[in-house]
């Protein structure tokens with residue numbers, strides 16, 4: 001079943017295209033192609049963001065913003081090599097990031 005992108009009414013199939021009985025919108029299968037393209041774009045975005053977060057291990061760390069008990073954890077060597085590295089925690093729920101210098 002096809003729906004009119006303009007007014008949402010159910011489209012009626014004519015000889016070669018779909019037509020809306022309410023607002024006279026008509027399409028030649030183009031609406032179908034557009035909607036499937038949008039779904040594929042969304043899927044790609046989700047996989048990219050998953051890849052980013054999967055790089056970091058999840059550790060038990062309480063988020064002060066939302067109270068979530070898990071955070072992604074990674075370290076960065078910021079200063080000289082003999083100094084302690086900076087620890088980062090990023091909340092798995094709200095994305096709040098905090099540093100730990102200890």
Ligand SMILES: [Zn+2]
Nearest residue numbers: 063066091094
């Ligand atoms: Zn949080």
